[in-house]
Amino acid sequence: GAVVSQHPSRVICKSGTSVKIECRSLDFQATTMFWYRQFPKQSLMLMATSNEGSKATYEQGVEKDKFLINHASLTLSTLTVTSAHPEDSSFYICSAPGLAGGYEQYFGPGTRLTVT
Amino acid sequence: GENVEQHPSTLSVQEGDSAVIKCTYSDSASNYFPWYKQELGKGPQLIIDIRSNVGEKKDQRIAVTLNKTAKHFSLHITETQPEDSAVYFCAASRRGTYKYIFGTGTRLKVLA
Numbered sequence: 001g002a003v004v005s006q007h008p009s010r011v012i013c014k015s016g017t018s019v020k021i022e023c024r025s026l027d028f029q030a031t032t033m034f035w036y037r038q039f040p041k042q043s044l045m046l047m048a049t050s051n052e053g054s055k056a057t058y059e060q061g062v063e064k065d066k067f068l069i070n071h072a073s074l075t076l077s078t079l080t081v082t083s084a085h086p087e088d089s090s091f092y093i094c095s096a097p098g099l100a101g102g103y104e105q106y107f108g109p110g111t112r113l114t115v116t
Numbered sequence: 117g118e119n120v121e122q123h124p125s126t127l128s129v130q131e132g133d134s135a136v137i138k139c140t141y142s143d144s145a146s147n148y149f150p151w152y153k154q155e156l157g158k159g160p161q162l163i164i165d166i167r168s169n170v171g172e173k174k175d176q177r178i179a180v181t182l183n184k185t186a187k188h189f190s191l192h193i194t195e196t197q198p199e200d201s202a203v204y205f206c207a208a209s210r211r212g213t214y215k216y217i218f219g220t221g222t223r224l225k226v227l228a
Contacts, residue, residue, distance in 0.1 A: 006159075032214065043205060043218045044160070093159050097214045103148040103167065105214055107159040 002028045004096050006108035013084055014116055021079045021111045023050075023094030029074035030096035034105065035067075038091040050077040050094075084115040118143040120208050122219030129196050130227050137191045137222045139206035146208040149189045150216070151180060154203045163204075164191070167211075196226045 003026040013019045023033055031052045036044040048069055049057040056069035066088075068080040081088055092111045098104040121140045129135050141149075147168035152160035166173045166180045166189065173180050179192040193200055206219040 034214065034216075041221075041223075043220050044216075045218075046215065049215075091157075103165065103209070103211055104150070104162065105216065107152075107161070109159040110157070112157065 002026075002096070002098055002106045004094060004106045004108040006092075006094060006111050008111060009109060010112045010114075012114045012116060015085055016083055018080055018082045019084055019113060021081075021092055021094075021113070023077045023079070023096075023108055025075045025096045025106075028096075028098070030077075031074060032097060033071060033077040034095045035069065035077075035079050036093045036095065038093060038110075040091075044093060047079075050079075052077075081113065084113070086115045089113055089115045118208075118217050120206060120217045120219040122206055122222060124222060125220065126223045126225070128225045128227060131196060131198060133196055135191075135193045135196055135200070135224055135226075137204055137206070137224070139189050139191075139208075139219045141187050141189070141208040141217070143208060143210070143217070144187065145210050146217075147211050148209045149180070149182060150207050150209070151178075151191050152205045152207065154205060154221075156202075160205060193224075196224075198226050198228050200224060201226045 005024045007022045033050040035047045047062045050069045050071040052071045058064045071077040095105040095107045150165035153163045154160045177194045182189040204222045207216040209216045
């Protein structure tokens with residue numbers, strides 16, 4: 001199956017700073033990618049849909065100015081958590097669809113963000 | 117809003133026994149139902165999926181059944197092994213939208 005990578009796998013940052021997480025589709029192109037957040041022992045919650053060459057679409061309740069998404073190429077989407085606070089500490093996971101018009105999504109390995 | 121309910125939240129079985137996890141979805145337009153296995157600190161891995169035009173699908177020890185009328189679908193794992201221990205998530209989606217609604221997860225523990 002297709003491979004999606006994320007970098008970094010873990011990051012620790014201080015409160016008030018910004019941190020960038022990268023999501024790459026390694027062997028296929030993705031005009032759309034998705035960003036999820038997962039708190040401990042909870043399910044995956046969709047945060048936003050990243051669209052190549054256009055603005056991201058955010059789910060209700062997700063602050064677009066806090067979670068900046070850039071999808072500058074067909075293989076890379078970035079999520080920047082701005083002015084991070086301890087409550088932003090979470091597991092962030094991206095995904096990308098497979099074949100256009102198909103069903104499957106391929107998930108990245110996740111990034112563990114800890115804000116101190 | 118759309119949601120997917122998943123039961124049970126935790127499940128312990130003896131090695132070799134079967135495990136069943138059930139999900140119910142609310143969006144009648146959903147037509148794709150994947151199941152994911154997530155190990156600690158890792159991203160979800162697709163283990164099996166089913167589309168709405170099929171009632172059952174099997175892949176070795178894993179099977180999924182779908183009842184569209186009742187809007188239920190279930191994951192069945194037979195001959196469980198300790199390495200099956202993980203968190204399992206169901207999801208529902210409409211083809212082409214890729215917007216997955218995930219269930220709340222089931223922590224499966226297989227006791228050796």
